[in-house]
Amino acid sequence: MTVANARKGRGYSQQEFADLAGVGRRFLSELENGKPTAEIGKVLQVLTALGIDMQLKVR
Template sequence: MTEEATLYGVIRTTEDLGRLARAHRKQRHLTLETVSGLGNLSPRFLSEFERGKETAEIGKVLKALRTLGLEVSVQPRAGVAPTPARQTTKEIVL
């Protein structure tokens, strides 16, 4: 993935997400320190996230993505039929 051609799309690993976030940040000529200040996140966390740290806190990851102007969208994988939402009912006994 180059700075000039950030590829947005399917993310399958933490490394994919970190690589995309880093390319997006660099494309916008933002430093880790700038994003850190804007999002109130440590440069160390951002660096680890961009390197694909699997144990990065999801709340901080989402905050970093928002700070970069990115959002997450979840959908069924191609070729996998979604299962209907399970409905639960409570029986009231009087």
């Protein structure tokens, strides 16, 4: 599930959700559009606000 789908499924606009997650709307937009570089702390804020866990695995 993508961040955008999860956000939309909860009925939030980008601005509403960015405010809730404590990030900027521009950051959220770039994250949803697959920006290859993003500040990990902010990514974790967004995922936490959506109730999404992130798992890391060794390649």
